[in-house]
Amino acid sequence: METIKEFLDSDIYLGIIKELGVENFNQDVQGVEIEELKKRLKQRQFLLEGFKCKVLSDQEMVQFYKQMIEEYRKDIILWTKKFWQYSDATIDAYPDGEFPEGEEISEEDVSATIEVGNYSKTSVVMYIIEFDILKNHQEILADYYKSLRIPRSAQYAKEVMVLYKEVFS
Structure with a gap:
């Protein structure tokens, strides 16, 4: 039985x-990163099948990731690169997120970037889940983001769908 941790060290993922x-x-x-991957894939499954569904085992999760990579490898790589560009532009424009008019934070409270680090090794797996949702289940995207507690999830989902269409149309 292959675990998620073993998958992250597999030839196909590396x-x-x-x-x-x-x-x-x-x-x-970190263990917390692996738990986050499991949580995100479970959220996708719950949104598609309902909360009474049989939760995927680690082995079934790994099979999902492998199948996605086998079928969409080049698209996943392209999506990851484009999403990085989008994220870099967004973080520069909104380092603290967006605020409604009149509720903006003061100049002294604006965040300053101290250091830009590397991506987590698990980030591509998270992009695979989002890629699958964008490709096959766009109707659940906003709810998926909402379940992850992403602020303004509906607006963010619209922006990500526009980006996806730009990349793959």
């Missing part, structure tokens, strides 16, 4: 990391 540039990633994987 091949994607290599294509995206090993130097862009932290190589250490």
Whole structure:
């Protein structure tokens, strides 16, 4: 039985990391990151099947990731690169997020970037889940983001869908 941790060290996954540039990633994987991956895939499953569904085992989760990579490897790499560009532009424009008019934070409270680190080795797996939702289940995207507690999830979902259409249309 292959675990998520073993999958992250597998040739198929490390091949994607290599294509995206090993130097862009932290190589250490924390247990909390693996639990977050499981949570995100479960959220996808709950939104598609309801809360009475049979939760995927680790082995079934790994099979999902492997199948996605086998079928959409180049698209996943392209999506990851474009999403990085989008994220970099967004973080520069809104380092503290967006605020409604009249509720903006003061100049002295604005965040300053101290250091830009590498991506987590698990980030590509998270992008695979989002890629699958964008490709096959766009109707649940806003709810997926809402379940992850992303602020303004509906607006964010619209922006990500526009980006997806730009990349794949």
